[in-house]
Amino acid sequence: MKIGIVVFPGTWSESDTHYATNDVLGIKSEYIWHKDHSLNNTDIIILPGGFSYGDYLRTGAIASFSPIMEKIISFAKSGGIVIGICNGFQILCESKLLPGVLMRNNSLSFVCENSYLKVNNDSLFTNKYKPNEIIKIPISHGEGNFQADKKIIDELEEQNRVIFRYSSKLGETTLDHNPNGSINNIAGISNKEGNVLGLMPHPEKACEKLIGSDDGLGIFKSIITTSV
Amino acid sequence: MINEETLKELAISKSEYELIIEKLGRKPNDLELGLFGALWSEHCGYKHTKKLLRSIKSTSINTITEAGAENAGAINIGSNKAIVMKIESHNHPSAIEPYEGAATGVGGIVRDIFAMGARPIALLNSLRFSNLKSSRNIQIAKGVVEGISGYGNCLGIPNIGGECFFDESYESNPLVNAMCVGIVDNDKILSARAERPGDLLIIIGAETGRDGIHGASGLASQNFEETIELRSAVQVGNPFLEKLLIEACLEISNLNELVGMQDCGAAGITSAAIEMAEKSNLGLEIDVSKVPVRESSMTPYEIMLSESQERMLIAVKENQYKNIFDILDKWDLKCSIIGKFIDGNDVIIFNNNNLISKTSIEALTSPPEYDLSKISKSYKHHKSNLILKNKYNSFNIETISSHLKNIFSSNNIVSKKSIYKKYDHHVQTNTILEPGSDSAIIRIKNTDKFLLFSCDGNSRYSLLDPKIGAEINIAESCRNISVLGGEPIALTDGLNFGDPTKPKGAFQLIETFKGFNNACDIFNIPIISGNASLFNEGHNSSINPTPIIGAMGIMNNKTKILNKNFLKPGDKIGVIGNFWGTDQGLSGSEFQSFFENETTGDISIDLEFEKQLQFCIRNLVRLGLIKSSHDLSLGGLIVALVLSTEKNHLGVELEKSVPNNWAGALFGEDQSRVIFSYDEKNYNEISNVLNDIQWEQIGTVTEKNINFENIIFESEDLFIRYNKGFSNDL
Numbered sequence: 001m002k003i004g005i006v007v008f009p010g011t012w013s014e015s016d017t018h019y020a021t022n023d024v025l026g027i028k029s030e031y032i033w034h035k036d037h038s039l040n041n042t043d044i045i046i047l048p049g050g051f052s053y054g055d056y057l058r059t060g061a062i063a064s065f066s067p068i069m070e071k072i073i074s075f076a077k078s079g080g081i082v083i084g085i086c087n088g089f090q091i092l093c094e095s096k097l098l099p100g101v102l103m104r105n106n107s108l109s110f111v112c113e114n115s116y117l118k119v120n121n122d123s124l125f126t127n128k129y130k131p132n133e134i135i136k137i138p139i140s141h142g143e144g145n146f147q148a149d150k151k152i153i154d155e156l157e158e159q160n161r162v163i164f165r166y167s168s169k170l171g172e173t174t175l176d177h178n179p180n181g182s183i184n185n186i187a188g189i190s191n192k193e194g195n196v197l198g199l200m201p202h203p204e205k206a207c208e209k210l211i212g213s214d215d216g217l218g219i220f221k222s223i224i225t226t227s228v
Numbered sequence: 229m230i231n232e233e234t235l236k237e238l239a240i241s242k243s244e245y246e247l248i249i250e251k252l253g254r255k256p257n258d259l260e261l262g263l264f265g266a267l268w269s270e271h272c273g274y275k276h277t278k279k280l281l282r283s284i285k286s287t288s289i290n291t292i293t294e295a296g297a298e299n300a301g302a303i304n305i306g307s308n309k310a311i312v313m314k315i316e317s318h319n320h321p322s323a324i325e326p327y328e329g330a331a332t333g334v335g336g337i338v339r340d341i342f343a344m345g346a347r348p349i350a351l352l353n354s355l356r357f358s359n360l361k362s363s364r365n366i367q368i369a370k371g372v373v374e375g376i377s378g379y380g381n382c383l384g385i386p387n388i389g390g391e392c393f394f395d396e397s398y399e400s401n402p403l404v405n406a407m408c409v410g411i412v413d414n415d416k417i418l419s420a421r422a423e424r425p426g427d428l429l430i431i432i433g434a435e436t437g438r439d440g441i442h443g444a445s446g447l448a449s450q451n452f453e454e455t456i457e458l459r460s461a462v463q464v465g466n467p468f469l470e471k472l473l474i475e476a477c478l479e480i481s482n483l484n485e486l487v488g489m490q491d492c493g494a495a496g497i498t499s500a501a502i503e504m505a506e507k508s509n510l511g512l513e514i515d516v517s518k519v520p521v522r523e524s525s526m527t528p529y530e531i532m533l534s535e536s537q538e539r540m541l542i543a544v545k546e547n548q549y550k551n552i553f554d555i556l557d558k559w560d561l562k563c564s565i566i567g568k569f570i571d572g573n574d575v576i577i578f579n580n581n582n583l584i585s586k587t588s589i590e591a592l593t594s595p596p597e598y599d600l601s602k603i604s605k606s607y608k609h610h611k612s613n614l615i616l617k618n619k620y621n622s623f624n625i626e627t628i629s630s631h632l633k634n635i636f637s638s639n640n641i642v643s644k645k646s647i648y649k650k651y652d653h654h655v656q657t658n659t660i661l662e663p664g665s666d667s668a669i670i671r672i673k674n675t676d677k678f679l680l681f682s683c684d685g686n687s688r689y690s691l692l693d694p695k696i697g698a699e700i701n702i703a704e705s706c707r708n709i710s711v712l713g714g715e716p717i718a719l720t721d722g723l724n725f726g727d728p729t730k731p732k733g734a735f736q737l738i739e740t741f742k743g744f745n746n747a748c749d750i751f752n753i754p755i756i757s758g759n760a761s762l763f764n765e766g767h768n769s770s771i772n773p774t775p776i777i778g779a780m781g782i783m784n785n786k787t788k789i790l791n792k793n794f795l796k797p798g799d800k801i802g803v804i805g806n807f808w809g810t811d812q813g814l815s816g817s818e819f820q821s822f823f824e825n826e827t828t829g830d831i832s833i834d835l836e837f838e839k840q841l842q843f844c845i846r847n848l849v850r851l852g853l854i855k856s857s858h859d860l861s862l863g864g865l866i867v868a869l870v871l872s873t874e875k876n877h878l879g880v881e882l883e884k885s886v887p888n889n890w891a892g893a894l895f896g897e898d899q900s901r902v903i904f905s906y907d908e909k910n911y912n913e914i915s916n917v918l919n920d921i922q923w924e925q926i927g928t929v930t931e932k933n934i935n936f937e938n939i940i941f942e943s944e945d946l947f948i949r950y951n952k953g954f955s956n957d958l
Contacts, residue, residue: 009472012384056468112648112651112654205655211657211671
């Protein structure tokens with residue numbers, strides 16, 4: 001079992017992700033450089049957060065054309081597990097592995113805070129959580145406002161593919177607890193086949209109680225159980 | 229004869245020009261005059277502050293660098309790790325172009341840190357704006373915050389704390405001080421120097437453009453009215469490129485071929501390269517035609533003085549640049565060999581094969597040193613008296629309640645969350661205590677250490693009495709760390725002052741250094757790095773003298789983390805120092821400024837008592853005897869009580885009656901006071917620790933409201949006001 005963490009120029013969450021998976025959970029993890037042409041036999045791919053290519057042009061847009069993405073797209077299409085965190089989510093949308101777009105936050109400002117999420121545990125990314133569990137995970141983004149046309153949103157909802165929703169501490173998924181204007185308070189979604197997850201919050205930043213929360217570890221624990 | 233306009237543009241005085249001729253034994257050419265203008269500016273040459281800086285305590289048993297010798301100061305924290313830190317201002321650029329000014333301020337201080345081979349692990353900042361009543365002021369404040377957010381977030385460095393203060397003295401001149409902290413193995417600290425003749429000088433990163441020419445000599449050395457025309461002197465930042473530079477330079481720093489590294493900041497290649505040569509006791513040859521430029525037809529003058537951002541200089545062993553170039557190529561970074569270090573004491577500048585200047589490095593790097601004490605002699609500092617209105621000395625429930633309510637609409641008191649939520653403070657997964665506390669706490673992975681940081685200043689005190697103000701500045705920055713259990717071990721200072729060539733400005737600087745020296749001696753703590761921003765003047769008025777102290781503390785990772793918040797009803801509350809504030813404590817207070825729109829009176833601090841207090845509170849935290857702890861300062865006792873109960877929506881019952889002189893008692897900001905809460909069962913042990921110091925148990929945590937024996941303050945409304953934040957959304 002090996003996790004590959006993809007590093008683009010401008011990525012900054014790769015070492016936090018590596019720390020959470022490799023050091024805290026003991027899952028062998030290694031970096032994959034964006035200029036590489038091989039995934040080096042990794043079983044799970046994580047696209048971490050940051051500002052790949054400075055997020056110039058449009059968040060995630062340039063990264064989606066980098067050499068490694070071709071490999072990741074075919075890996076995902078053959079059923080490989082892929083997680084995109086924050087900028088990684090944006091890249092997955094730009095690469096069409098996930099539907100929708102992440103627009104500028106409705107506040108027009110970057111936002112960094114602890115967010116509460118309501119978990120849909122019916123996915124291979126979340127099966128270690130309890131049904132509708134409320135977890136605390138930091139967000140840190142300027143463009144996390146998930147939008148898609150009605151047909152796609154209906155499909156996501158009907159197919160139970162909304163994996164995380166912004167909520168209150170008590171699980172209310174109302175506008176008051178929506179940090180960026182995301183439709184239906186969507187914080188994370190999966191693809192139709194269920195092997196690709198994109199989420200704006202940073203589970204790797206919630207990896208130890210000492211730094212405020214270890215609620216993010218459930219995602220990594222879920223996928224390794226699934227993969228084994 | 230030289231044109232006066234030219235000298236003015238370079239901020240060189242006539243007598244300085246004559247001194248240049250004397251040193252060279254000839255007239256300087258245009259390029260050389262530009263070099264002198266840059267290197268003799270306050271920003272690079274410290275001609276008004278060098279004498280004072282020499283007097284500062286800058287070392288301790290743990291310091292590794294000599295003050296001012298490197299890009300930043302370094303201090304050993306054990307486990308073969310050193311912390312590198314520095315504060316830097318970007319005031320003038322931020323006044324002209326708030327977003328880019330603040331953004332490039334962050335970029336500059338971060339480069340100073342990784343130039344030492346250290347990975348940046350934290351940012352803090354100290355901001356000063358005028359009130360938010362005019363659209364211009366709002367635009368400046370917003371732009372600065374957005375600039376720090378836009379640049380800093382892109383770098384993956386957590387912005388863990390700082391302060392933001394509003395006062396009309398910053399109407400023309402906002403202050404933007406950014407502090408950066410880095411970590412490096414003790415044996416891997418880089419120096420900004422070459423080793424031997426033949427070492428290559430290589431520039432890395434951005435191409436050199438026409439931006440920022442005369443930034444150091446112009447912007448940082450003239451007052452605001454003169455600089456409004458200098459918009460093109462503000463650089464534009466590219467944080468993505470900076471992030472690549474961080475990673476590439478840190479990767480390069482492990483190679484033996486690398487000899488030294490230097491940030492290319494104020495005064496561009498001129499300052500960076502010539503200072504490197506000076507530190508190395510070597511001469512230097514530069515060929516400006518080798519510098520990658522953004523526009524064709526740039527003159528040697530422009531290339532040498534450009535302050536284009538995101539550039540670094542490195543010194544590399546002769547012929548051994550291949551591995552370095554490979555790493556730069558991996559990160560898609562441009563580089564070019566632009567010169568080499570040579571024997572001798574001259575900087576020799578070529579444009580291709582044409583020799584365009586040969587100048588003594590010694591002459592360039594020894595600007596005149598001005599003796600401020602001669603300038604300040606004619607200044608008489610007038611102490612102003614504090615005169616209190618009668619209503620502040622007669623107990624009246626309505627008056628007191630309405631003052632409390634109103635002060636919770638002061639931008640200085642309310643929550644700063646709308647600022648710090650724009651900054652990533654979680655990245656790197658080390659942040660244990662987030663912004664909004666007395667100090668920020670981070671852990672250092674793979675060690676047994678927590679580090680604490682605060683960044684603080686009180687310019688009203690410095691206005692009333694710059695010496696005592698400086699003492700309080702250091703005391704309070706350290707107190708912010710001690711209340712959470714940390715032992716303060718190093719400081720960095722940001723000196724933001726008016727014109728030092730005027731008696732008042734000179735006086736304020738001299739007195740501030742006296743205060744720093746006193747406090748550093750008594751607390752036995754060094755100032756390991758710093759920055760001076762002078763000439764902060766405009767509209768015939770100067771800013772309040774604003775020294776800023778960034779402080780670092782250390783504690784064992786077994787220490788229980790606490791903060792200012794009371795935890796549960798039934799816990800007891802204690803105060804070390806005087807419980808009630810005094811009338812004198814209203815001098816320079818938020819209460820005085822907010823309600824009377826004045827800053828007058830006398831201030832004081834007993835540094836020996838302060839030292840003992842900090843020792844005691846650290847012990848209480850370390851022994852795990854208390855549940856919360858908070859420096860009782862801005863807004864006085866009553867504001868501290870509200871802030872301690874706000875987070876968990878609690879109240880307090882105090883076994884005291886508010887006296888007639890209620891304003892001083894409740895709102896006085898007398899120094900050296902700490903408020904803490906604890907479980908009653910620890911009373912005896914706490915008493916033992918606090919055996920020799922003045923303290924008392926003052927009451928109990930309850931479910932709601934602040935109850936004194938003769939007056940009740942309903943706190944729910946105050947919480948709402950506090951959390952509503954600034955009067956205008958930033």
